[in-house]
Amino acid sequence: MVDSKVLEMANLRKIYINKSNVDAQIQTILDTHPITTPDVLNAWLLKAITVIDLTTLSGDDTRSNVFRLCTKAANPLTRDLIKQLNLEKPVRTAAVCVYPTKVKDAYEAIKLMELTSEINIAAVATGFPSGLYPIETRLQEIKYAVSSGATEIDIVLDRSLALTGQWDALYDEVKQMKKACGKAHLKVILGVGELGTYENVYRASMISMMAGADFIKTSTGKEAVNATLPIGLVMCRAIRRHYQNTGIRVGLKPAGGIKTARDAVNWLVLVYTELGPEWLTPKLFRIGASSLLAELVNNIVIEKKESQ
Numbered sequence: 001m002v003d004s005k006v007l008e009m010a011n012l013r014k015i016y017i018n019k020s021n022v023d024a025q026i027q028t029i030l031d032t033h034p035i036t037t038p039d040v041l042n043a044w045l046l047k048a049i050t051v052i053d054l055t056t057l058s059g060d061d062t063r064s065n066v067f068r069l070c071t072k073a074a075n076p077l078t079r080d081l082i083k084q085l086n087l088e089k090p091v092r093t094a095a096v097c098v099y100p101t102k103v104k105d106a107y108e109a110i111k112l113m114e115l116t117s118e119i120n121i122a123a124v125a126t127g128f129p130s131g132l133y134p135i136e137t138r139l140q141e142i143k144y145a146v147s148s149g150a151t152e153i154d155i156v157l158d159r160s161l162a163l164t165g166q167w168d169a170l171y172d173e174v175k176q177m178k179k180a181c182g183k184a185h186l187k188v189i190l191g192v193g194e195l196g197t198y199e200n201v202y203r204a205s206m207i208s209m210m211a212g213a214d215f216i217k218t219s220t221g222k223e224a225v226n227a228t229l230p231i232g233l234v235m236c237r238a239i240r241r242h243y244q245n246t247g248i249r250v251g252l253k254p255a256g257g258i259k260t261a262r263d264a265v266n267w268l269v270l271v272y273t274e275l276g277p278e279w280l281t282p283k284l285f286r287i288g289a290s291s292l293l294a295e296l297v298n299n300i301v302i303e304k305k306e307s308q
């Protein structure tokens with residue numbers, strides 16, 4: 001019997017993507033959902049807040065700033081704003097995202113607030129951000145982060161394997177990483193800014209999903225080029241193709257350089273248009289960002305009620 005993975009790999013080597021065509025489609029997609037009223041804008045902004053992986057990945061991260069991050073993730077809106085918006089249930093970010101050695105701090109902070117069932121803890125792992133470390137230590141990192149309390153692992157692909165066409169080796173590595181995650185969800189960071197071509201982005205997306213990724217993520221936030229909408233479109237098409245092939249829905253996580261309310265809404269519109277409303281939940285869509293949250297909150301519009 002012919003192995004379907006072998007066939008898919010062979011097809012992937014042959015694909016061609018018309019870059020100018022992809023770039024040109026973005027504006028058309030964004031035009032499909034204009035923001036017409038403050039209520040519509042608020043709905044997009046609140047949705048964006050609930051899908052954030054609130055991130056701190058700095059060399060000077062400490063226990064106290066991880067605690068502050070978790071507090072922000074749990075209560076991003078002021079009491080006043082919650083009242084004015086008439087919200088029935090609390091709004092929280094989907095997860096916090098930290099380095100492996102900071103997972104324990106995040107876990108303690110979230111446990112203290114009794115929110116372990118509401119806020120996920122993601123850890124970047126596997127030699128973040130380059131991925132250029134021995135596979136043994138990369139697997140150990142995953143296990144360490146999971147045993148410290150991480151519920152999601154954001155691994156980085158070894159881009160050198162992609163750039164030299166070693167797709168089978170890349171597949172094998174991701175498979176091993178998936179296994180090391182155990183019950184934790186696996187997010188695969190492609191490092192799109194270092195993959196060279198749209199074709200490589202598509203191939204890396206497909207191979208990561210075939211190897212068991214629960215999410216594919218654009219970037220580490222440390223590359224020169226991070227999350228761009230045309231690359232996002234290529235990844236959405238790969239996710240759609242994988243769903244058609246297998247019936248499995250894989251999530252998308254743009255990350256890196258997403259800083260404005262406009263950026264966030266554009267990503268939501270892209271995913272809504274390309275993958276459908278069922279993808280716009282924290283289960284299937286996240287935005288990885290360190291400085292976006294305050295922008296989203298500040299852009300929520302409160303309309304003044306006319307006095308009777």
Ligand SMILES: O=C[C@H](O)COP(=O)(O)O
Nearest residue numbers: 220221256257288289290
């Ligand atoms: O995974 C998340 C990214 O590292 C965050 O990037 P950012 O600091 O540009 O928002």
